[in-house]
Amino acid sequence: MPRPFDPSAKLRAGSAQGKPYVVTKVIDFCYGHRLLNYEGKCRHLHGHNGRVEIDIATEGLDKRGMAYDFSDIKQAIKSWIDKEFDHKMLLNEKDPVISYLKERNEPLYIFQENPTAENIAKKIFEEAVKLGFPVEEVRLWETSDSYATYRKDKF
Numbered sequence: 792m793p794r795p796f797d798p799s800a801k802l803r804a805g806s807a808q809g810k811p812y813v814v815t816k817v818i819d820f821c822y823g824h825r826l827l828n829y830e831g832k833c834r835h836l837h838g839h840n841g842r843v844e845i846d847i848a849t850e851g852l853d854k855r856g857m858a859y860d861f862s863d864i865k866q867a868i869k870s871w872i873d874k875e876f877d878h879k880m881l882l883n884e885k886d887p888v889i890s891y892l893k894e895r896n897e898p899l900y901i902f903q904e905n906p907t908a909e910n911i912a913k914k915i916f917e918e919a920v921k922l923g924f925p926v927e928e929v930r931l932w933e934t935s936d937s938y939a940t941y942r943k944d945k946f
């Protein structure tokens with residue numbers, strides 16, 4: 792029988808899994824994109840000043856009293872974002888503009904699906920995991936009032 796009220800559900804991401812320490816790194820980058828099969832403004836080629844917030848959770852602290860060193864997160868994840876996403880066009884692999892831009896050596900990053908804030912957040916989450924970080928959640932701000940979250944599945 793599930794309890795009618797579970798106080799742990801109110802706790803933030805990591806703490807529900809016995810990871811009470813959460814550090815967050817914020818990384819800004821610029822990207823261009825457009826969305827296929829979409830009627831809004833994002834159907835045209837355009838750019839965003841994106842901001843990503845990466846939450847990393849741990850059970851305890853190291854000898855320095857840190858869950859994770861901010862500069863280690865920055866060095867690894869920011870390097871990846873700078874190399875793959877920053878000042879590039881993020882495009883759906885079905886986008887016909889890809890061949891034109893490739894011929895002109897424009898920097899691209901190709902997604903298998905639309906390069907939405909959700910999919911960009913998911914990609915950064917997956918890369919941070921590959922780099923060895925215990926990531927709980929990634930939030931991608933596409934504008935100052937809109938962000939998408941990709942988080943570790945708790946179930």
Ligand SMILES: [Zn+2]
Nearest residue numbers: 824833837839
């Ligand atoms: Zn857009």
